[in-house]
Amino acid sequence: MAKRHSSLTLLSRDHHHGLSLALKLRQGTRALLSDGWTHDPVRQVRRVLRFAEEELAPHFAAEEEALFPFVRSRIPDLLPLVERLTGEHRVLEALLAQLVNAGVPPPPGLLERIGIQLELHIRAEERELFPACEAFGEALDEIGNTVAMVRSRETKRRHRALFAEASVLINVPTRAIFAALLDIERYGSWWPKTVVFIPTGTSRGVEGAGMDVTVHRRSIAFVLSEIQQDRFIEFLTLTGDSRGSMRWEVADARGGRMVRWELNIDLEGGRAMDAHLDLAQAAHEALGALAARVSVATTDAPGTPTDEGTS
Numbered sequence: 001m002a003k004r005h006s007s008l009t010l011l012s013r014d015h016h017h018g019l020s021l022a023l024k025l026r027q028g029t030r031a032l033l034s035d036g037w038t039h040d041p042v043r044q045v046r047r048v049l050r051f052a053e054e055e056l057a058p059h060f061a062a063e064e065e066a067l068f069p070f071v072r073s074r075i076p077d078l079l080p081l082v083e084r085l086t087g088e089h090r091v092l093e094a095l096l097a098q099l100v101n102a103g104v105p106p107p108p109g110l111l112e113r114i115g116i117q118l119e120l121h122i123r124a125e126e127r128e129l130f131p132a133c134e135a136f137g138e139a140l141d142e143i144g145n146t147v148a149m150v151r152s153r154e155t156k157r158r159h160r161a162l163f164a165e166a167s168v169l170i171n172v173p174t175r176a177i178f179a180a181l182l183d184i185e186r187y188g189s190w191w192p193k194t195v196v197f198i199p200t201g202t203s204r205g206v207e208g209a210g211m212d213v214t215v216h217r218r219s220i221a222f223v224l225s226e227i228q229q230d231r232f233i234e235f236l237t238l239t240g241d242s243r244g245s246m247r248w249e250v251a252d253a254r255g256g257r258m259v260r261w262e263l264n265i266d267l268e269g270g271r272a273m274d275a276h277l278d279l280a281q282a283a284h285e286a287l288g289a290l291a292a293r294v295s296v297a298t299t300d301a302p303g304t305p306t307d308e309g310t311s
C-alpha cells in the first residue's frame, strides 16, 4: 500500500488488516491457515465479529466523523464518492447484522459476500479517496488528531463493557473440572442464582450444543463453539442485542489446576450486569467444590484420573 499522509496512516493500517481478512473470506476453503485463520465456520464467524466490533466500527466512526466531513467541505467534486462510501458502510453493517442474527453455522455465501464487499470498499478508499485527499497536502494535517481521537474513543468504548474474568485454583484432576463445566444442567448449583440455565440441543459437550441463560431477565443464548478436552471450552453468543464469548481455560499450576474464566460480551445496558459479575469469583469457588465432588465420585473407578494433555 502506498506511503500515506500522516493523517491517514492509522486508517490505512486498518485497511491492511481488513484486506487480509477479506482475502481469507473470499478464498473460503482455499484460504491459507496463516495468522491463526481456520476453516471452521464457527470460529470464522467469531473472528469476523470480533474484527467488526473492535476494528471496523471504530474505523467507520473515524472516517465518518473526521475524514468524510473534511472531504465534503474541501473537495466538493468527491461528494458522490463520499456518499457512496458511507452507503457501503451501512451495507457492511447490515451484512454483519445478518451474520449475528443467523447464528452458527452462517448462511452459505455470507462470509464470502462480506469479504468481497469489504475488499471493494477498502480498495475504493485507498485508490480513489485517499490520493485525492493527499493532494490537499497540509490542509489534511488538521484532521489527523480527530481521526486518532475518534478511533481511540470508539475502541475504548467497545472494550470497556465487554470484559470480565475470574481465576480459581482447584486441587482436583482436570477431567473432573471439565466434567463439571460440561454439566450444563447443574450450572444453577454453582453460578449466582439470578441466572437460569436451560440446555438447548440434544448432545452435551460437543460443538454446537448450547444453553439459554437468563441474566437480569435478559435472555442470552450460548453455543459451544470450541472445545479442546482438558484445555479449554469456549461458548459463543450471537443472539439479540448481545454478542461475545465465554471461555474457560484449565492449566496445571502449583497446588492444583488453575481455572481461568473470561467473558467478552457486548450487552446493551452492560452496566446492569456489573453487580452480577462481581459474583463470578465466588461462582468459581463453588465450581471448585462441584468439581471436587465429581472427583470423589470418580475415584472409585479403576485407576486415578490423570491430567495428560494439559501442558
Ligand SMILES: [Fe+2]
Pocket: 060, 063, 085, 089, 121, 125
Ligand atoms: Fe470506509
Ligand SMILES: [Fe+2]
Pocket: 011, 015, 059, 063, 122, 125
Ligand atoms: Fe476505510
